[in-house]
Structure formats: structure tokens, C-alpha cells
Amino acid sequence: MTPGSDARPHETLPLLAPDVALSMATATVATVEETEWLATGEAIGRIAAANVVSFLPLPPFDNAAVDGYAVRSAACHGQPPFRFPLAGRIAAGDPGTSPASADGCDIAIRILTGAAVPQGFDAVVMQEHCEFDGEAVLVRRRPATDDNIRRAGEDVPHGREIVSAGTLIDPRHIAILAAAGFAKVKVRRPVRVAVFSTGTELRQPGETLGRGQIHDLNRMMLRALLKQPFVQVEDLGAIPDDPQRLEATLQLAAAEADVILSSGGVSVGDEDHMHRLVVEAGGTLDVMKVAIKPGKPLTIGRLGNAVYLGLPGNPVSAFVTFSLFGRALIGKRAGCTMGPPATQPAICEDELIRSPGRQEYQPVRIVGTTEDGLPTLSVIASAGSARLSALVAADGYIVIPAQQDRIRSGQRVTFIPMAAML
Secondary structure (H helix, E strand, O other), X not given: OOOOOOOOOHHHOOOEOHHHHHHHHHHOOOOOOOEEEEEHHHOOOOEEXXXXXXXXXXXXXXXXXXXXXEEOHHHOXXXXXXXXXXXXXXXXXXXXXXXXXEOOEOOEEEEOOOOEOOOOOOEEEEHXXXXXXXXXXXXXOOOOOOOOEEOOOOOEOOOOEEEOOOOEOOHHHHHHHHHOOOOEEEEEOOEEEEEEEEOOOEEOOOOOOOOOOEEOHHHHHHHHHOOOOOEEEEEEEEEOOOXXXXXXXXXXXXXXXXXXXXXXXXXXXXXXXXXXXXXXXXXXEEEOOEOEEOOOOOEEEEEOOEEEEEEOOOHHHHHHHHHHHHHHHHXXXXXXXXXXXXXXXXXXXXXXXXXXXXXXXXXXXXXXXXXXXXXXXXXXXXXXXXXXXHHHHOOEEXXXXXXXXXXXXXXXXXEEEHHHHO
């Protein structure tokens, strides 16, 4: 690790373990402070800016969980069936006031699902266990207190927190906010991410390629990965390997963005200018080399108030490093804690021999399932860091620890499903 203007050559820096690199990178990332109020139904995919406490108990009143008959359990003497005069009907939305007893006798009330249980009644007998007999109801089973009644506050008591600050709001949170009566919710403003690619060889999709030229795919891929309601993308285009133009782009991005995301130009080649330019612009570099494969020349730092994330130019490396590091950094800047992609155990059917030293992410296909439900995986051959066909064909990646030199057929491995990386 080299902060600020450390003049050691990039290639002499030690490789950082991925978890160490991520911890160092996220340690100084600050959350955007600006907030706004959104209609609850419009807050999907945004990040809650404050804890939300319910001022209603949920449910707000005792209500019937089934269609049936409300009775007083203490009135059921002897053995069933029990006969009660029928003294009314309550549907959802009716006030559910308690009627008087009929001639001093205990009564039953027809009640439908969701209706308020009248005061003094402590059980609802489902209609399948009852029989209508003229103006009375025969209850064929002995009810117990609280049978088929959803009590007020049994789901959420009054004053309980229902959404925490930093929550990425999804349809579940919309549901509970609406149930508690919140028409609006306070969220953090979207985090602004400036994206650009570096490389004189880059042309845009649709343009004719000359000799030595390629289409700019990384920027389009990254924009797709960033397509989240809590992210606002500013596309700065493809910038040639011209130090003056790259510096101007960095300065523009730092003035407007919360996160600067570039691809290419972070290795040790003659046209890899990004490390030097970030430092010369007054920035700091916290991470410059990570012990992962693919993606070793990942660079993370700061420029002004913006987090700088420089991804490798190879597309698979850019994809993997964004999934492992970019999501977490942008999430923290936006106010939401995002851990690494979720993993699960699996069985690898193939043998794989490799050189140890870096934690490797190897693309695999799911080819079956074990008797105990674990996915069985097959390694995708020839999966280099520039091979998009392997990325497209993969169902996910297995994680090979840095010091492990082989995977044996039938070995249990750590598997990251592709859905967790998108």
C-alpha cells in the first residue's frame, strides 16, 4: 500500500490479500449526506436515510384469521357440539362492536377473515367446524382462547423499528411501510458515479473498426452493472491514452461525482497513466495491487471528495473486480452496507491444477446436483481474463484460496452463483 505521493514503483509493491484490500479501501469511504423524501411506493431500490419506527401496532386491532364464528371460549360447557344463538355478522371494515347477549345466553357472531373481533369474544371457530342450525350455530369442536385471532401488535408492536437506516428498500419494506401508514420515506440521494474507459484503441459499438481497434465494451458493461435506483451514472465516454485528456477527465469527474470508475490504464505499461495522474491531481492511492486472479492491477484511492476505483482493462477482470470491490465501495458511499457476493458450498467434478499465490475466481457451469442438494460444477476451459465467451457461459465462479495449488475431482468448493455477482 502506498498513500499519496509515495514514489516507489508500482511493480515493487506487495500484493494485498482481497479481504485486506477491501477493508483498507472501505475504511475511509464516507456516506453521502444529502437526503430527500419519496412517496413510499416510489422508494424501491433506494437507501433508507433514517430508522423508521411504527406508530401503529400491526395488526392495528384484533381480527379474525379465518371465516367462521366468534364465541366466548368460557361459554363452552360440557362436551361438543355447543349450540349458540346467532346474533349478527361482521365483515372486514365493519366496526366490530360487541352485541348484547340474547336473553342472557351466550351467543355466536358470524365473522369473516380480517374483520375486527368484538370486545369480549376470545375465539373464532372456523366455519368448517360449525354447522348452521336455523337461527343458531352448532360448534363441533371445543375452542381455546385466541383460536384463529390475530391479536393487535402481534406482528409489530407499537414503537418498534420496521426499517433501519442503510436498508436497501425492496418490495418487502414497501409493504411494511405502507401497512404502518407511511406515505413517504426519507432516503439518501443517489450516489453519483462517473464512468469512463481509457484506451486509444477504443471505438464505440456501431463504429467500424480499423486495424488494432476494439469496441468499448467495459463502459457499457459497467453502466449495466450500475443500473440501480440508488446510483446516478455520468458517462464520460472513452478517453484516449493522452495524459492531458485523462487528467482533464479526472478533474471533471472529481468536481461532480461521489465515485470515479475507470477501466484500463492501471497496469505497468507505457500507456498506463492513471496511477500517476491521480496522485498528480492531488489524490491518494490506498490499494494498487491485489492478490486475485483475474484482476491484480486493481487500484482504489481518493481524489477530492470522490472515491477512485480503477479497474483493469481486460473485461473479465473488470467484471470480477467490480463485483468484489466496486459494489461494496459504491454501496458504502451510497449509505448501504454491501458485503461480498453471497457464496454457497458446491462440488467440483473436474480436477484443476494451478500456480498458487493469488486467490482465484474460476468460471464454472452447473452440471447437476448431489443427493444432499449441492450443485455439481464443471470448470470452463480456456477462461482467460479477456474471454467473454467464458463469462457468458458461466453459471458462477468458484473461489480458490491463494495457497491452494489444485482442486481434486469431487472436492467441496466455495461457489458464487452468477446472480450474486450481477
